[in-house]
Amino acid sequence: MSPSPAEKRILDGSLWHDFCDRLKAAGDLLLREGTPDDAFDRAEGYRYLTRLLRAGLESQIEFGDPRFPGFYQLSNETIKIGNDNPDNVYWNTTISGAYEYRLSGTRGSVHYLSFGTRSGGYEADGEMKPTGQLDGTDLKIEPDGTFEIAVSCEPRPGNWLPMRPETSHLLVRETFLDRSLEEEARLKIERVDPDGTNRLDVENFEAGLQRTLSFVEGTANKFIDWMNRYSAHINQLPSDDQETCQRAGGDKNIHYLQSYWKLEPDEALVVDARRIPNCSSWNLQISNYWMESLDYRYHRACVNKHNAVYNPDGSVRIVIAHQDPGERYPNWLETTGHRLGGMLFRWIEADEHPPVETRLVKFADLAGLD
Numbered sequence: 001m002s003p004s005p006a007e008k009r010i011l012d013g014s015l016w017h018d019f020c021d022r023l024k025a026a027g028d029l030l031l032r033e034g035t036p037d038d039a040f041d042r043a044e045g046y047r048y049l050t051r052l053l054r055a056g057l058e059s060q061i062e063f064g065d066p067r068f069p070g071f072y073q074l075s076n077e078t079i080k081i082g083n084d085n086p087d088n089v090y091w092n093t094t095i096s097g098a099y100e101y102r103l104s105g106t107r108g109s110v111h112y113l114s115f116g117t118r119s120g121g122y123e124a125d126g127e128m129k130p131t132g133q134l135d136g137t138d139l140k141i142e143p144d145g146t147f148e149i150a151v152s153c154e155p156r157p158g159n160w161l162p163m164r165p166e167t168s169h170l171l172v173r174e175t176f177l178d179r180s181l182e183e184e185a186r187l188k189i190e191r192v193d194p195d196g197t198n199r200l201d202v203e204n205f206e207a208g209l210q211r212t213l214s215f216v217e218g219t220a221n222k223f224i225d226w227m228n229r230y231s232a233h234i235n236q237l238p239s240d241d242q243e244t245c246q247r248a249g250g251d252k253n254i255h256y257l258q259s260y261w262k263l264e265p266d267e268a269l270v271v272d273a274r275r276i277p278n279c280s281s282w283n284l285q286i287s288n289y290w291m292e293s294l295d296y297r298y299h300r301a302c303v304n305k306h307n308a309v310y311n312p313d314g315s316v317r318i319v320i321a322h323q324d325p326g327e328r329y330p331n332w333l334e335t336t337g338h339r340l341g342g343m344l345f346r347w348i349e350a351d352e353h354p355p356v357e358t359r360l361v362k363f364a365d366l367a368g369l370d
Contacts, residue, residue, distance in 0.1 A: 006206045015206055022213045023053070029220045034228045036289050036340070048290040051079045052219050056212035059094065060123065064208050066096035066168075068198045069189045080292030082223055082248060083258065083344040086285055086302040091172040093189055097131075097165040100192040101151035107141050108183035112175035112280055112348060114251055115149065119166040123215035126222050128169060128249035132162030135253065151189075173251055175348065177281060177306035222248070223291045227342060230260035235269055237345050237356045253280075255347040257356055261286060261320060262340040268321035268366055272357040273345075276314060280349035281305045284318055284356075286333050287342040294341075299334045325366050 009015035030045040055074050063072045071091045075084035084090070089110075095101055095117070107113070113136030118128040134149060140159050141147045150156035151170065153163045161170075170189070176182050240258040242250075250256060261269055271284060283304035287293050294301035308316050309330040318331040320343070325332055335341075347353045361369065 004203065006203045009206065010202055015209070019209050019213065023216070026213065026216050026220070029217065029224065032224055034231065035224060040337070041289050041340075044288055044292070045290055048080075048292060049216060049220065051292075052081070052216045053212070055079045055081070056123070056215035059092065060211040060215060061205070061208045063092075064094055064211070065198065065204070066094050066099060067191060067194065067196060069093045069095055069101060069170075069191060071172075071187060071189065077295075077297055080287075080290075081219060082226075083285065083287050083291045083342050084293050085175065085283070085344075085346070086293050086296035087176050087281075087283055087304055089174040089176075089184055091174075091187060093170045095151065095163070095167060095170050095189075097153050097163045097167040100153075101170075101189055102192055103149040103151055103161065103170075103187065103189045105147065105185055105187040106145045107136070107139065107147060108174075108185040110174040110182045110184055111177045112136065112173070113139070113185055114173045114253065115161050116171045116173075116251065117151065117161060117163045117167045118169040118171055118249060119164065121168055121215070122218040122222060123211045124168070124218075126218050127247045128171070129247050130252065131164040131167045133252060134159065134161040171249060175281060177304060220290075226258075227260060227289060227291065230258065230342065234260045234262050235360045236358050237271065237343065239353065239355075253349045255350060255353040257345040257347075257353075259343055260340070261343045263320065263322065263335065263360075264339075265322060266363050268319055268325065268361055268363045270359040270361055270366075270369065271318040271320065271345075272359075273316045273318075273354070274357065275354045276305075276310075276316065277347070277354060278351045279305070279347055282345070282347050282350070284333070284345045285343065286320055286335070287344070288338055289341050291342045294334070294336050294338070299336050301333060301336070303331050303333065319366065321363055321366075323363065325363070329366065 058072045063070050074092050075081050075090045115134045117132040119131050120127045149159040151161045237257045240256045245256045285302040319325050319329040320333045322335050
């Protein structure tokens with residue numbers, strides 16, 4: 001039997017050469033109009049592409065077969081996408097509406113937990129459209145702390161996470177108020193009535209490499225587009241288009257206020273949440289230009305409902321600045337050497353979504369600020 005076209009490309013090396021050539025060309029995305037032109041931000045951009053490549057290989061090669069699902073992370077401490085939440089642990093898996101799955105585990109004590117199925121993908125149509133959701137508050141848990149969820153297109157008794165025929169991904173969000181006090185959920189997913197063997201298929205491998213590159217290109221382009229859109233309201237925090245956020249993978253229980261911050265060395269951005277509604281949580285984070293959360297392992301890049309210091313009237317003031325503004329402003333977010341980037345305020349399971357005010361001031365004027 002003569003080799004297939006994919007086998008020929010494997011054998012003559014052209015598959016790998018084409019992969020590397022296309023990856024090389026992806027670097028030009030960082031040169032798009034409106035992107036930063038200084039060496040620091042550009043270097044972070046190239047690091048961002050290496051991170052997207054890692055995420056793409058994990059999602060499209062190692063865990064890309066919906067017949068053999070397993071959890072991986074598109075965002076974590078060193079892979080960051082689309083203003084990823086520093087208070088979150090994210091888990092992803094590749095699934096298909098053609099199959100049925102069993103998701104099991106232990107709930108743990110994490111403050112907020114949700115399971116969502118999605119269609120599309122940044123490697124496909126640039127979106128992750130919702131096709132079903134099950135919230136942790138609706139999860140039926142056994143006395144021993146375990147649970148089981150049916151993931152299927154057809155309804156099932158007990159815990160059911162809906163899919164549609166076009167479903168392609170599953171996303172789990174775990175949101176912490178205090179990581180030191182809360183226990184993460186433990187999760188496992190398997191296909192009901194599995195068949196076949198998980199043997200590498202040449203055609204699927206070639207397709208996975210192409211999807212990996214499409215993921216790198218699609219993700220980078222998407223969030224550069226978003227930052228260009230946010231540049232119309234620099235240093236403000238308006239409500240984002242919620243439908244757009246949902247189609248990008250957002251949670252239906254979260255209201256997103258999203259924008260672009262930019263500070264000169266002698267400036268600070270004052271953010272006032274004057275009214276805190278009844279809510280599961282809220283947080284404000286800052287990111288770099290590429291919409292990667294700043295390194296929250298070593299710096300304070302996020303403040304939330306639990307760790308914020310409140311004013312006597314219940315309001316919250318947060319200061320984004322290049323240097324510590326002192327004891328008067330305990331809710332300081334560190335820019336860690338960045339002069340600009342993305343920012344995102346979330347109202348999580350809130351009864352209402354009050355506006356959040358911002359003021360650009362001179363750092364020296366913080367001492368006399370009302």
